[in-house]
Amino acid sequence: MARNLARILGGCGSLVPFMKTPACPPRNSSSIPPARTLVQMLFSKSRDFSLPNSSWGEEMMRLYEFYNGQSDVETEGEENQGREWKRLPSYNRSLKYATGGVYLSKIIQSKARLFTRNIREPGAAFEYVLFINKEKERCVCVFQAGHLLEGPPGHVHGGAIATMIDTVTGTHASAISAPVMTANLNIDYRSPIPLGSTVLIESTLEKTEGRKLYISCKVTSTDGSKRHTDATALFVSISVAHLLKG
Numbered sequence: 001m002a003r004n005l006a007r008i009l010g011g012c013g014s015l016v017p018f019m020k021t022p023a024c025p026p027r028n029s030s031s032i033p034p035a036r037t038l039v040q041m042l043f044s045k046s047r048d049f050s051l052p053n054s055s056w057g058e059e060m061m062r063l064y065e066f067y068n069g070q071s072d073v074e075t076e077g078e079e080n081q082g083r084e085w086k087r088l089p090s091y092n093r094s095l096k097y098a099t100g101g102v103y104l105s106k107i108i109q110s111k112a113r114l115f116t117r118n119i120r121e122p123g124a125a126f127e128y129v130l131f132i133n134k135e136k137e138r139c140v141c142v143f144q145a146g147h148l149l150e151g152p153p154g155h156v157h158g159g160a161i162a163t164m165i166d167t168v169t170g171t172h173a174s175a176i177s178a179p180v181m182t183a184n185l186n187i188d189y190r191s192p193i194p195l196g197s198t199v200l201i202e203s204t205l206e207k208t209e210g211r212k213l214y215i216s217c218k219v220t221s222t223d224g225s226k227r228h229t230d231a232t233a234l235f236v237s238i239s240v241a242h243l244l245k246g
């Protein structure tokens with residue numbers, strides 16, 4: 001497949017107009033990478049930010065392994081292994097989601113990055129992994145809050161908590177009915193979250209009504225003994241044209 005694509009690109013095939021270049025630029029044009037470079041760009045692996053890194057603490061790792069152990073592993077030809085959960089991969093550019101993780105956004109070299117995945121230092125801000133259950137009624141997120149998320153001294157900023165709630169409920173809604181946008185988000189902050197701690201963020205689909213998805217969410221300590229936050233969110237399914245309107 002890669003060889004075929006190289007041949008197509010080498011011959012100014014279907015992807016070239018997409019790059020806003022003239023229909024068939026000269027071979028030495030500097031505005032377009034050589035075919036081999038393009039093939040490398042297209043088939044190189046995108047970073048999946050939901051996989052463990054060296055900043056993940058013991059509790060984050062323990063919970064990741066717990067849910068991952070109950071999750072289907074995506075292998076070619078064997079999608080459903082009957083386990084309860086599925087880990088949702090996480091990239092730093094929206095277009096990677098739109099293409100299933102491959103690789104449109106490498107061609108459109110946009111500077112836009114997903115808000116929660118744009119800090120380079122591992123562990124400094126949002127470290128998280130999301131799992132969704134088979135029926136797509138529930139999501140669970142294991143979230144480790146880094147030192148750049150401080151609000152009140154030693155505790156996580158309320159805006160950072162809201163960001164994570166929007167991310168979890170929004171990813172949940174997207175998995176059911178992409179694309180969606182948040183129309184309404186209500187949050188009750190019940191007890192502060194210590195900076196550096198790992199918490200669970202769980203979302204539940206309450207109901208759908210036409211284009212509307214109602215999702216509830218709670219943030220708790222990992223043993224469930226402390227309720228940090230409660231939230232409800234409304235997502236509305238949109239057309240891609242809605243995003244282009246601005």
Ligand SMILES: CCCCCCCCCCCCCCCC(=O)SCCNC(=O)CCNC(=O)[C@H](O)C(C)(C)COP(=O)(O)OP(=O)(O)OC[C@H]1O[C@@H](n2cnc3c(N)ncnc32)[C@H](O)[C@@H]1OP(=O)(O)O
Nearest residue numbers: 088097166167170171174175181182183184210212236238
């Ligand atoms: C496989 C896995 C994939 C994973 C993939 C992951 C992707 C990577 C993950 C990142 C996850 C981040 C998730 C962030 C998500 C954002 O942060 S989105 C950004 C913040 N939100 C916005 O900017 C939205 C701004 N608002 C709007 O654009 C528009 O108002 C909306 C929300 C799209 C609705 O507009 P509309 O499409 O014209 O719809 P409209 O007719 O006004 O309303 C539709 C219905 O919703 C109701 N409604 C609308 N707004 C409201 C409201 N505020 N309150 C109550 N009802 C409302 C209306 O009354 C109406 O009800 P019905 O009459 O149908 O009963």
